[in-house]
Amino acid sequence: MKSIGIIVEYNPFHNGHKLHLDYARKQGDIVIGVMSGDFVQRGEPALINKWDRAKMALLEGLDIVVELPVFYSTQSAEIFARGSINILKELRSDEIVFGSESDNLDKLQEVIKLESNSNFIGNVKKNLKDGDSYPTAYNKEIKNYLGEEYEIKSNDILGIEYLRTIKTLKLDMKVKTLKREGKGYHSSISTGNILSATGIRKLLKEDKDIENFISKNSKEIILKNKKNKKLVDISHFYNLIRYAIISKREVLKDIQDIEVGFENRIYEMALKSSSYEIFMKNLMTKRYTIGRTQRILIHILLSITKEDTIKLKKELPYIRILGFSDKGRTYLNKLKKEKKDDLENSNIQILTSLKNIKKKLSVEQLRYLELNEESSLIYRMINNYEDRKIPLMKRKDEYEIR
Numbered sequence: 260m261k262s263i264g265i266i267v268e269y270n271p272f273h274n275g276h277k278l279h280l281d282y283a284r285k286q287g288d289i290v291i292g293v294m295s296g297d298f299v300q301r302g303e304p305a306l307i308n309k310w311d312r313a314k315m316a317l318l319e320g321l322d323i324v325v326e327l328p329v330f331y332s333t334q335s336a337e338i339f340a341r342g343s344i345n346i347l348k349e350l351r352s353d354e355i356v357f358g359s360e361s362d363n364l365d366k367l368q369e370v371i372k373l374e375s376n377s378n379f380i381g382n383v384k385k386n387l388k389d390g391d392s393y394p395t396a397y398n399k400e401i402k403n404y405l406g407e408e409y410e411i412k413s414n415d416i417l418g419i420e421y422l423r424t425i426k427t428l429k430l431d432m433k434v435k436t437l438k439r440e441g442k443g444y445h446s447s448i449s450t451g452n453i454l455s456a457t458g459i460r461k462l463l464k465e466d467k468d469i470e471n472f473i474s475k476n477s478k479e480i481i482l483k484n485k486k487n488k489k490l491v492d493i494s495h496f497y498n499l500i501r502y503a504i505i506s507k508r509e510v511l512k513d514i515q516d517i518e519v520g521f522e523n524r525i526y527e528m529a530l531k532s533s534s535y536e537i538f539m540k541n542l543m544t545k546r547y548t549i550g551r552t553q554r555i556l557i558h559i560l561l562s563i564t565k566e567d568t569i570k571l572k573k574e575l576p577y578i579r580i581l582g583f584s585d586k587g588r589t590y591l592n593k594l595k596k597e598k599k600d601d602l603e604n605s606n607i608q609i610l611t612s613l614k615n616i617k618k619k620l621s622v623e624q625l626r627y628l629e630l631n632e633e634s635s636l637i638y639r640m641i642n643n644y645e646d647r648k649i650p651l652m653k654r655k656d657e658y659e660i661r
Contacts, residue, residue, distance in 0.1 A: 260590055261287035264352035264432075266327075266343040266421070268295045268456070270305050272315040272477045275358075275440055275453050280320055282437050283356045289590050291350055292321040293343045294581070295332035296631065297638040298561070300339050302553025303493045306460055307484050308644040309635070310651065313581040317653040318476040322587035324651075325350065326579045329634040330571050330627065333557045334515070338572060340420030344428065345575040349607050351594060354433040357421060360412040362438035367419050370411060371426075373404055392548045414439055463490060491642045493553060496560065497535035499637065503560045504529040515558045515568045516551060525555070561634045567627075576627040577620060578609045582651030613648050 263283045269276060283290045294316060296309045305312065313324040331342025347355060361367065373379045379400055386396030394416070401409045411419065418436065425432050440453045454462075454472040462469050463485060470478060484490050493500075504511070504525055511522035525542065532538035543552060557563075583591060591609065598604040608619045610628075620628060635646065 260289045260586075261354070262289045262291055262350070262352045262590065263287040264291050264293065264347035264350070264355045266293045266340075266347075266355070266357065266417075267316070268299045268305070268332075269312045269316055270295070270299050270456050271307055271312065271459060271473070271481050272319060273454065273456060273459055273473050275455070277319060277474060278440060278453075279356070279358050279437055280316075284320055286354060286356060286435065289322045289586055290320070291323045291325065291347065291352055291587075292316055293325050293327050293346050296326045296329055297635050298329050298333045298557055300332060300334070300336075300554075301550045302333055302555070302557050304491050304496060304557075304638055304641070306463075306490055306492070307481065308489070308638065308642055309581060310644065310647055311480050311484065313651055315477045315480055317582050317584060317651060319474060321582075322584045323350070323580065323591065324582040326581050326631075328576075328579070328627070328631040329561060330563050330567060330630060333554050333561075333563065334568070335551070335554070336416050336420045337423075338568060340417060340424050341572055342575065344421060344424040344430070344432075346578055347432070348428065348430055349575065349578055349605065349609070352432060354435060355421060355425075356435045356437060357418050358414045358439045359418050359436035360415050360439050362436050364422075364434060364436060366409065367415060367422055369405065370401060370409070370419055371423055373401065376404075379404060387546070390545045392546055392551070394548060460492070464492075489642050489644065491638075493556070494535040495641045496637075497538065499640065500535075500556050500560050501529045501532075501538070503562075504556075507559060507562075511559065513564050513566065514555065515563045515565050516555045517558075517565075521547075521555075525559070560637065561630070563630075567630075570623075571627070575607055576624040578607060579628075579631075580609065580611045580650045582653065584653045588652070611650055 263286045265279065265283050267276065280290065294309070294312065295305065297305055299305050309326060316324050325346055327343055327346065331339055382400045382403070383396050386399055387393065391399070398410050401411060422434060425434065440450065452471050459469050459472055463481070469481070473481065508526055511517060511525065512519070514522070528538055528541045532541055539552070543549070580591065591611070595609060608624070610616070610619070616628070617625060639646070
């Protein structure tokens, strides 16, 4: 079977995601979705827990849903892409399809080539010293070298990192893009029946109708979570984050993404800020984007360190399956058999159960699995969803527990 990989968050699943998934399904026989778990790339807890989002994905047509662990899902584009592509590599994905503002692979490859230019890199660093955030500093130089029309936006930033990782790992993985429909990633303005996940989350917060922008299956899951007061955002976690900052003062400098000196500012603002809104207002600087700042806060909360991140960039610790269709299960069974028979295969375990887990993983791999599971425990302190130990299974459009 020809397998197509997509990298998603579904926070929550909407009509734009449906276009992407339907397009991917036309490219091959089976679609594998690498999906962020309970915390997402913008440095936030997911609106809805990972199991309900996996259920949305299966109902909408994904064949395999794989969790992108928290130590990848809450990182910068580079590390997010490294973890995601490594998972698709281990699952032997033939092709990847990603959404793109430009829908132009040649343009994205041209941007990658620029990074071998020492003057380009030097100018980006100068912009950073002048106080620009990394995306601003990077885009300024892209425009200087390639023209004003070459501004790189959210999906293309990730796309560049997917391409770079595929090249670095020397993978024979084909790449296709799909033109992103509607407004930008952060936009609250709709185009027809397309609205960004940011816009949908805003409507939910304002208790407004979302029906035009999501499918029936997703609507039922989202509204059930809303009725049960299970929709969360980062402000709900502020007391936990504040406690983590204060209690970990001595090790804040070791947390991933924190630059020298910023740990003191974070600590000072946590002491004096009684609410998340006040905290962020006091903390923000021109140099740090909201996304980067929130990622730092989540890394503090979950104890994700610089040392761990360096190790995890080099090697994927495990693969955790959240759900599959009948076709997906057949694919996984075949893949496991092939890996068992292949003497040169990696030692990365594909986990469909946590039973006898200590026999399956090394001490180091187990430590990272436990870090991810602990992050979900922290998420459940705010949103007490029912955890599962085995994947969701889709049969004839219904769910059965194995």
